[in-house]
Amino acid sequence: MDWLKMSLYDSASPIMEQLIMFHDYSMLIISTILSTVSFLMIKMIKNKFASNMILENQLMEFVWTLIPTAILSFIALPSLHLLYLMDELFNPLITVKILGHQWYWTYEYNDFNSIEFDSYLLPQSTFRLLEVDNTTPLPLNCQIRLITSSYDVLHSWTIPAMGLKMDATPGRLNQLSLYPNRTGSFYGQCSEICGTNHSFMPIVVDIIPIKYFIAWIKNFN
Template sequence: MKRHTIRAAGVAALISAFCSLGGLSGTAIAGQPQPWQLGLQEQASPVMGQLVSFHNLLLVIITVITLFVLALMGYVMFRFSAKRNPQATKTSHNTLLEVAWTVVPVIILVVVAVPSFRVLYFLEQVPESEMTIKVTGRQWYWDYEYPDHNNIAFSSYMVQEEDLKPGQPRLLATDTNVVLPVGTTVRIQITAGDVIHAWAMPAFGIKKDAVPGRLNETWVRIEKEGLYYGQCSEICGVNHGFMPITVEAVSKEKFAEWVEQAKLAYGTPSREVAQATPAR
């Protein structure tokens, strides 16, 4: 049994070397918060694209409302000051104004509601997928399974600060990345093994709760290669802030190569060995 464990570790090391030589680890970072960043992360999926468009629409509406209210307050303070208006008006009702301030907000809400429902439907309606991965949140790391690829399965832990390599972001890098192909519709099944977690990837527009005993679904179609970082977004315990997510998006050709290597290290035979190996 020990010999098999050593063999699996050796294959895992070969995968790491393959990633470095094949350009997987050297992929440009695309989804990561930046110092002094304003606004959302750059979109990397159709869902995030729609969320960004909806956000921009809301930004315009909110800006117009804010400027209008600011101008109205300025006008009222100037026009109806005590100096210019020593005798206060006795007016108590204005039918036109009362209709306007009731109808206009309704129109604004309808304008907001239509694209909002469209985005929600697009988000929740999982299209026909080309592959599936299963995500399980645990205290405090993530388990991943590829049921369509020889049941590849592994755990992903945060890289400790003293073990960080050049270019790896603190509190976001993981020892094992989730590798996904670009231009592929991926169904993501999310659950938890202990408490409620939340699998969140800002660049993909995904934030889905991982609930024990429940299987939630979402989807992603990554548009460009790169490294994308996320974190658990549910307060799940003392180490809540230390269970990041790293997704490595590669071409379909490189993904096929990775699958062949990963089958040896993380496929069904290796899972049996892993279960017999003491936990970290």
């Protein structure tokens, strides 16, 4: 088995970097709790119940309520911090509108000349069920705003390597903030059960240096 495939994607944005660090940090706390509780349970099974006449101990109960509360706040506060950070979007350089259809994605770039194209699954490809005919180019190291909506039913647009996942809802615009910091092709799949071909509407984003992105914009059509 390839153990590398069991881990998270390498991050491609600062937010995802923080999400991975938060995951590792939470796992550290969880394993500490798990081992402490397991140790205590084994001790409980093995002991002779020598203090079985004790009915209450106010101070002990206060302390063993307070400690878990403190530990939980060490998880809750960084988690909330990250949650609000993911929603933050200042001065986006470009906006891309993503429309879900049964069963393909449409991308619209309206900041420059109006660019619009569909992105369909490639029936035969190296990465099965992941590659598309028209990939989505986005510029490296730029603040990008992604707007998602849907033409028919609920879809969900996702790029796990960038910590992105947003519902595409008919009659509603949802917003995503993206700051890609690594070039490459990044893959995702529709993440809302949207009909028979739900599994066949993948997402491919190509992060390219800005000069190539400008050239692509200029030479479209």
